[in-house]
Amino acid sequence: MKAKAFDTRLFKRILHYTKPYQWRFNGVVVFAISLSVFSALRPYLLKQTVDSYIQTEDASGLLLYISLMGIVLLLEVFSQFYFVYWANWLGQDIVKDIRLKLFKHILSFRMKYFDLVPVGQLVTRSVSDIESIARIFSQGLFMIISDLMKMVVVLIFMFYMNWKLTWIVIVAMPILVYITRIFQRKMQVAFEEVRTQIANMNTFVQERVTGMKIVQLFNREDIELEKFKIINEKHQNAWIKTILYNSIFFPIADIISSLTLGCVVLYGGIKILNGDHFTTFGDLFSYTMFISLLFNPLRQIADKFNEMQLGMISANRVFEIIDTQDQIQDNGTIEAPVFNGNITFKDVRFSYIDNEEVIKGIDLQVKSGETIAIVGSTGAGKSTIINLLNRFYEIKSGTICIDNINIENYTLNSLRKQIAIVLQDVFLFADTIYNNITLNNPNISREDVYAAAKKIGVHEFIMSLPDNYDFDVKERGVMLSSGQRQLIAFLRAYVSNPSILILDEATSSIDTYSEELIQRATETITKGRTSIVIAHRLATIVNADKIVVMDKGLIVEEGSHQELINKESGYYKNLYDSQFSLAE
Incomplete structure (x- = not known):
């Protein structure tokens, strides 16, 4: 107009x-x-x-x-x-x-x-x-x-x-x-x-x-x-x-x-x-x-x-x-409680661009308290799955359920409150570490943050900074290294006390010292809750309860690390052997 x-x-x-x-x-x-x-x-x-x-x-x-x-x-x-x-x-x-x-x-x-x-x-x-x-x-x-x-x-x-x-x-x-x-x-x-x-x-x-x-x-x-x-x-x-x-x-x-x-x-x-x-x-x-x-x-x-x-x-x-009416339709009437964490994808299809499907009718089940890893080549659709689970995008067809209830029936705010994500590219606001951890949530106290930081092993790192938890990280967190930003993201996810935790390539570009801290943090925050780990480095997910292998929008393999590694000419085995050879 x-x-x-x-x-x-x-x-x-x-x-x-x-x-x-x-x-x-x-x-x-x-x-x-x-x-x-x-x-x-x-x-x-x-x-x-x-x-x-x-x-x-x-x-x-x-x-x-x-x-x-x-x-x-x-x-x-x-x-x-x-x-x-x-x-x-x-x-x-x-x-x-x-x-x-x-x-x-x-x-x-x-x-x-x-x-x-x-x-x-x-x-x-x-x-x-x-x-x-x-x-x-x-x-x-x-x-x-x-x-x-x-x-x-x-x-x-x-x-x-x-x-x-x-x-x-x-x-x-x-x-x-x-x-x-x-x-x-x-x-x-x-x-x-x-x-x-x-x-x-x-x-x-x-x-x-x-x-x-x-x-x-x-x-x-x-x-x-x-x-x-x-x-x-x-x-x-x-x-x-x-x-x-x-x-x-x-x-x-x-x-x-x-x-x-x-x-x-x-x-x-x-x-x-x-x-x-x-x-x-x-x-x-x-x-x-x-x-x-x-x-x-x-x-x-x-x-x-x-x-x-x-x-x-x-x-x-x-x-x-x-x-512009481009909102996710928030027509749900159920306030999401603390989830048990049972997740089901049934014949889910999705495309960013019309007639170009990224997810092609996948079926996936995650049990309560289970840690599953999703692996595959770039563009396979791994990150798209977590975007759909959070309803950042609407699926084309099929259903996604948590605890046997379609996620569309939950109110959007309560659904996302029960899911925490740690991304590979961590975004920090030009603010203090404390505010970046709590995101100004009045229900999270300093004592909660201190206790959580000690539990996952990042308290000492924060205390070593000038002004400690009140250290200003500047725009996009430029005052911290990528590993330090990642640790802040882990702590941010942990203090929100989610029912479901998602780690999206969270350990792909960090130094050895930070990796040790992050491995410890990962073990702590995934314990006792349903977790989905999207990983590029297969060595980090060998202990997952189940590994889901994706290729071109389809799930091509599922099983434990040992089950998949024993499949001759399997997709996961070839991927793992390739990474192992490069590491050697």
Whole structure:
């Protein structure tokens, strides 16, 4: 859906967010009205001062009207302050609500959505696009309302004072309105391009900064710089187009305003010199202010429309994400208890891309308290199984049951609370070790963390760090080695006390010392609970109760290590012999 400058449906949707702040919304309108009245009252008082007291040399009356003008000016300043302050305040409250709704919605998306949508684009929508929505209220809507009311009140005063001079101004206004309309349409297209280029730049920069190690490792600096130059130039060109339109429009608007003022002064001056009393010197003085009050808002309305367009375009992009229905269906009604841990896959099929099945009708049974290992070549579907068990993705057909109940019947939150995963690529937040372990779960105390760390043998390692458990690991845990990050992940899984534990390639890239700690941690956290271990190094899973061998989305072998190793020309035996030969 393409954003429009006056998309009524979209605009009503934005206004819906003002309902909790209706009193402030109404207050802004009241101050906009009072501001327009006080602005138009000053030139009228100036006319009365010139005609009634300066020309008649009435000093006392002059002092009175000067005092009145001062009071009106103070009221105008007061109205201006509260108008601007409350309009911006309202805009920020609305942004806060929309941003919260957007982030909550993003948290519910399936993993497939994040596979397809660039992170930089989501960041742009959540930060800069939403901030532009605030400008609809702070710089757009209310400013336009205020300017329109100011123009209406000014015209009423002008017609009341001198309708003949006012018609000269009225004749010039359609020309400015027509030019403003053309300018507004051009700016709508220009701002659409600006937002697109901002999103492209954010996506590019975010990906390159995140993958800087790869960029430098493969000497891609010059290549990426050239790519960035192209994106940066497109971004610049989009903004230059908006600058060009502004540079053309505002001088033309100033010329029209100046010519109109000249015509009023010329016509009124000639009439006064010829003794025609339909106008006065006070009229001419006041009209120099009235024309400015009338034409400046009209000219600025175009600029405010730009802000409205920018905000509407941004709102359209944000609402596209909010309207995206890509969530895992959480229709379950059963609160998952502490599982016994019996897991059953029955004729399960799944594909990331339509008509390209990754899991091809597998049957798998895991008994309570059993540790099974899943092995196979890259792309066999090992990690996909745990993604389906956690309902990160929806299966195409078949059923997955835990304790004889379809996992779709459990509430999503309670299901995932009973399953813990330790991944090969551990993600740590830029926070303390303690917060990365507990993930700010208030139900996990420091004593629980200390006890768990001692039990799996990582307490000494943490205590050796500066600030111990309050050590800041920085972004993605860069202050720790891969083995240390892995140990933190094990402790994170252990303190959550899951019914089912999944280790996904958790020991594939660690040093010997860390491997010893992790082997000890593995033995501790898998004891007494159902565990699924996805392993690349077969030496680490020889003691598993059952080993499941996968190839091309199918289970091709099952059994204990000894049973599988005794199969002549078996898939597992060939895989094990190959690894053993490489180790030798």
